[in-house]
Amino acid sequence: MPSAQSKWWQSATVYQIYPRSFADSNGDGVGDIPGIISRLDYLQTLGIGVIWLSPIFASPMDDNGYDISDYQAIAPEFGTLDDFDQLVAEARARGIGILLDLVVNHTSDEHRWFIDARSAREAAYRDFYVWRDPAPGGGVPTGLQSIFGGPAWTFDERTGQYYLHQFSRRQPDLNWENPALRAEIYQMMNWWLARGIAGFRMDVIDLIGKDVDRGVTANGPRLHEYIQEMHRETFGGSDAPTVGEAWSATPEAALLYSGRDRGELSMVFQFEHVTQQWHETWGKWQPKPFDLVALKRVINRWQYALADDGWNSLFWGNHDLPRAVSKYGDDKGFRVQSAKMLATVLHFLRGTPYVYQGEEIGMTNVPFTSIEQFRDIETLNMHRLHLAAGLPESDFIAGANANGRDNARTPMQWSAAPHGGFTTGTPWIEANPNCAEINVEASLADDGSVLAHYRRLVALRKELPVMVHGRYQSHLDGHPQIMAYTRTLGGQRVAVIANFFGRPVAADVPEEMQVAGKSLAANYSPVSAIGKQVLLQPFEAIAVGSQ
């Protein structure tokens, strides 16, 4: 039985929209809010309960909206506040809540606070940001590097000090030690909550407690104090879902963020499972081969650690990550099967699943061949730095095609029309050339589509408490080709078993996995019982539930 602690967002599926690339209503090549409204019926039929909207606020778009110049205005290319209110109302009418992307580790350098702050050392908003004197003898105050490459400090000529920016120089870090800054943020959050939004996704929230003088960026000493204060001052007491982005999170940290008595967040995004293949030195730009055993080890660690307290978020992709089917599946020979397999193993885990736009139709990475085709500021910066460090251009492009952020940012593929039906104009970034075959219209017309499979999984989660609350147990942990687990709640058991590779595999099945009843999900023929042995086809995944 779902416990008394059960929350509505535990059985809901979240869908992430990257507004710039979702649907363009006016032909300017940029997705917008009216475009999103026009696709709400589609999202309703998918069955999702929440939309996480990547930033739609006023912004010079140095980092596609993750550089906000006014937290209480909508970027004109995306629409107006009226459009936004309409989106909230129309989504709500379809049982869908909106999560806003709260980017409060930094603002844009065009935010009025920063414009004031840099005007003079005595300026009213000076202390909203992090300023330091040059090192003795000149130069940057510390060796801290920006996540987008280069020093994390930029010198401000007029006032003779450096300001901190953990991302681009146009994204100055806010100073959370300043109570006046915190009060402004909470006020702004309450303003949005009063407009009827459901909750927040919190951008790089693990960075707000930084202590730069001690070289601490993530997981700083006052991090949890700030989040608890935010909770008290804003969404605490409501049933608003909140999810913090925390690249630094360990399972132990996740319990601090999402433990039931902590008064902090609903859950965090952790990234251990997606960074498994990153190179020690070159990071994501030089991917290592896929290792299923290592991936399972990470997933198991998180599932077990948050079994009794805290809550997991479940995802393969987002706007910063490559396309799931290209990364963990096979987007050539087994695109449909492997996309369904990945969806199956993810959606039966314990946690709240997130679907990134286009994942539900099996969209793939994009095969760009020239740096001119890329748009992402991180990719463009890293291109420069890697070439300067002696990496061959072709290696960098290969890395960017494997893991770069633009893979997820090409236009949503709605139909076989030019540019996938995303725009009647010229899209801000090229559409994937496979949009003529892989698109929503074709998926809707096909019972065997990836989309049909996602609809089923999203619906099942709302029907089956065992899928939401069941105890997780992994099996065949050392098997290099198969992922297998059970979920158990009262007398109900679900067994999930999947082949992660393009060749068939046979295996002996442990007793706990031998479940008979009915097929819950299948990407080949339905299977209603798992016996002592299984034979799995390439990328086959089956989920069987006891009666």
Ligand code: GLC
């Ligand atoms: C988060 C966002 C990413 C952005 C960065 C800086 O990681 O997901 O897109 O570039 O924060 O705001």
Ligand code: CA
């Ligand atoms: Ca537009």
